[in-house]
Amino acid sequence: MSAKYDASNAARGTMPGFVDFHSHLMPGVDDGARDTVQALESLRAFAAQGAATCLTTPHFDASLTKSPPAFTARMGQFEIAWAALTAARDTYRVSAGHAPLPTLARGVEVMLDDPDPDLSDPRLRLAGGPFVLVEFPAMQMPPNAQWTISRLRQNGWWPIIGHPERYRNHDSQLTVLARCRGAGALLQVNAGSLLGHHGARARTVAHALLSLGWVDYLASDHHARGEPATGRAVALLQLRGAPAQRLTVENPQRILAGEGPLPVPPLVAKEARSWWARLLRLPPR
Ligand SMILES: [Fe+2]
Structure with missing residues (x-):
């Protein structure tokens, strides 16, 4: 696999039964789907790529958990949007020859603008289990x-x-991320990052994380515009010999079962490992 891989030429991959747990499909509540039409288009696209389940995760500020009126207002928006989304999905008639729409579940993407949020409301966690999707401001x-x-x-x-690959202040050793992993954080790389959709730096870090074996999950972070990047990312991972099935099916399924991820071995594509490692000046394993 060459470092000059051109994402625009990537094959359209599929991964039967994958579980996507990071997306913005609730209509009208964030920068994702504007309406149920866009949300349904996204679900059809996910189905065509093989998705079995989509957990949709609208943006949510952690600080709202410290303000009951604001919390209630935000959750009220989600309830309305969730009802509209599930009704649209359940009444959609799948055309002959097309895959059934994925099952829907929900969580939120918690922006940690407060370092100690109250996450006791199960709607703040992925499918109501112990896992919570977080990001930093x-x-x-x-x-x-x-x-x-x-x-x-x-x-x-x-x-x-x-x-994690999208943060702009990683040092060459990924020091803070390493400490977070040591403290128990799990890592979810965006499918689009592997293809360069978030810039060259994010792509470099995403591939470096794979080379290190630090990536627990791959998800789309789909915002209901165009196709989810998952299919093409899966094709790229398979080309590189990466465990696409574990990253997109097995480990995300375990979230639904309340179980931690299975290990994802470091990517041993020799040239890629050395290329990314040199670029980031990563320590030898
Ligand atoms: Fe997101």
């Missing part, structure tokens, strides 16, 4: 992000850091 990893991760773990939750 302003695409910056706080220097002591691991403290927040530790606190979440102490409270009984399993934080999954969404798109």
Whole structure:
């Protein structure tokens, strides 16, 4: 696999039975689907790529958990949007020859603008289980992000850091991310990042994380525009000999079962490992 791989030429891959747990399909509540038409288009596209289940995860500010009126208002928006989304899905008639729409479930993407949120409401967690999808503000990893991760773990939750490759302040050793993993964080890379949709730096870091064996999950972070990136990312992973099935099917299914991820071995594509490692000046394993 060449480092000059051109994502625009990527094959359209499929992965039967995959579980996508990061998307923005609730209509009208964030920068994702504007309406149920867009949401249904997305679900059809997910179905064509093989998705069995989609957990949709609208943006949610952690600080709202400290303000009951604001919390109630935000959750009220989600309830209305969720009802509209599930009704649209359940009344949609699948055309002959097309895959059935994925099963829907919900969570939120928690923006950690407060380092100690109250996540006791099951609607804030993925399918109501112990896993919670989190991100940090302003695409910056706080220097002591691991403290927040530790606190979440102490409270009984399993934080999954969404798109860690997109943070702009990683040092060459990925120090803060390493500390977060040490504190119990799990990592979810965006499918689009592997294809360069979030820029060259995010792609470099995403592939480096695969080379290190730090990636627990792959998800789409689909915002209901165009096709989910999952199919093409799966094709790329398979080309590189990466465990696409574990990243998109097995480990995400385990979220639904309340179980932690199975290990994802470091990608041993020799040239890729050395290329990414040199670029990021990663330590030898
Ligand atoms: Fe997202």
